[in-house]
Amino acid sequence: MTLHLPGADGTLRAYEPRTEPLPALRATSGSAFSSRTVFSAAHVVADPYADTTPDGPAAVDWDATLAFRRHLWSHGLGVAEAMDTAQRGMGLDWPTAAELIRRSAAEARATGGRIACGVGTDQLTATAATTATLADVRSAYEEQLAVVEESGAQAILMASRALAATAQGPDDYLEVYGHLLRQAAEPVILHWLGPMFDPVLEGYWGSSDLDAATDTFLEVIAAHPDKVDGIKVSLLDAQREIDLRRRLPRGVRCYTGDDFNYPELIAGDEQGFSHALLGIFDPLGPLAAEAVRVLDTGDTDGFRALLDPTVELSRHLFRAPTRYYKTGVVFLAWLAGHQSHFTMVGGLQSARSLPHLARAYELADGLGLFPDPKPAEERMRNLLALYGVNA
Template sequence: MTATTATSTASVLLPVDGQLRRHQLGAPGEWRRPLQPISSRIAYAAAHVVPKPLADNTPGAPADLDWDSTLAYRHELWSYGLGVADAMDTAQRGMGMDWEATRELIARSGREAAAVGGLLACGAGTDQLADAPHRPGGLQVIVDAYREQIDVVRGAGAQVILMASRALAQTAASPEDYLSVYGTLLAEADRPVILHWLGEMFDPALRGYWGSTDIYSATATFEGLIRQYADKVDGVKVSLLDAAHEVALRRALPDGVRLYTGDDFNYPELILGDGQSHSDALLGIFAAIYPAASTALQRLDAGDDAAARQILDSTQALGRHIFSAPTYYYKTGIAFLAWLNGHQPGFAMVGGLASGRSVNHLCEVFVLADRAGLLTDPDLAADRMRTFLTLNGVS
């Protein structure tokens, strides 16, 4: 099942090379919700958050969420057979979501997941600590901050994802400091966790994570940690946008440790695999393409790898555009697409991040989503796109 070639009756005048040109929308793709659990891959969509339209929503203001819309989006993802990865960077951790709002998000998502039997994993980090180049208490303070958040995730009944820590990146003086912090936490884990390696393209404050800016040295430290605590690691999520590196790491992992791709550029080939191994998925782009992603995984379950690859490939241009540099603003494209599809009342984001992308960038999101069959109600999407353009002086 792919995007159809049919067109809808909706059209929009879009700015192209300084002129307005009419774009005729196509029909939505023939996507299907699964009739049974997806089995060929474990797949999480990293979900975004929706603020109240009349909340402050300016940089530095406390996050004030529209809980109905935020949680309804998670139910939409679960309805397509995907797991939800919550309280991650897609939910604007470190970019507008404060710890108090995040704590409540984890608790609420945990209750909703339990009610429907949805797969849920949540990020545990250290963002309750203020940014500081010299941190009193050193590594112990960081360990304690992680412990606090791990307890919140466990209390919600969710899988723990150990997120990369800005505080640790600022404080650690060597690879051994990373091994000390993560080793302590893994030794205490009562069930396997997911380790998250987020590259600096997603968060410049994480440059040099694992104690080196050299990718091979950093990977050696990472692999050493995983080998030592393989029984405490369910899998690793790697978000470096480097397919060759991911494949090499995937092959080096101990038996039983999964590679959850976080590569929002190269996910089709990584999920399909190379005949020797494949990646599972924990992806921000899945929050934008979830109907197509689910349908592709259903085709994988049915043994139709070619159809699965065709579907995923049809979304790749959209993924690469949404995650284009500066990559850390990718959340803006995901929220914009959610608004176009009627999943939030306004195009608003906590911390003012709705201004993170240009009008031209978001026009391209609109076009590429349409080409991929991911505008589920073309008339609504066209109407909202016209409103967006008018508000931004394009008429």
């Protein structure tokens, strides 16, 4: 049955939903990939019945949140937990993030899933972050690192708003990260999140000149190569990522975080490739897993044929202001039947417009991402009606 979807120009356009999902979405295999290490950064499911406010403590639906992680693991994907996709710093407070880490790590042990968890400094409030000392930043990082290591998960050292506000130059980054890497029990993943994802991180690594920042980043890694499993780069600049991965010490992986250019970066070239740690692999999980299994056979063209058509959807979800991509991710999880509602912690379901969400539905449906397109169509129809659109 035809849907009438609102466009950015304020007009309605007719759209005929598909009736069948992609065959790849029907297959489930939890076996590990052989050619790439792949993490999906996973979203959190809010408790829709909690009496909360946007600036209050997060209220999480734990059953639905953990069920989504089991969904990702069932397809062989690793889970990157308590990251940007889980609304760290945008609704998910540190006490709730710590509980999320513990619960998800326990679930990973029970199911045999791979998990890595974000370590940051977000227990320092916005006010405290602007007045923090380097010692405060180190202490906050250490507290979170202890929680992740005690849970049995791999640590991802995330970029810190407090460090960005406190550091006076590259030497302060070298000191803080060197201190953390020396005490880390196991090799960690270093995360460079660009200001398009979080404007407060402008000038991270001590300079707004990306070449200078890259040199400092590489200096941290070169000083502790045995403590760095890999790096996650989220700068949305494919050539910069390629140049950076070619300069990494032997044995240090590059995990692409580029949600605009991931197929070409994962496929790689004659000098190497990127592994993946991506927010877009939350809605693309089964399809992404199928594509990587094709790549495992050496069929790069088949991998690109599956994944290239998803880039338009990803670029739509991650368009500026990029930090609100989480809204589209959770919206698609609702349409796909992974959760019973479209409610987000911090009320972030209001962060994208109806035309934006309608286009996300159209692109995802066109790709065959919904396990059952009919309920997705009905939910889209209900959302349109809520906004006064006679679908």
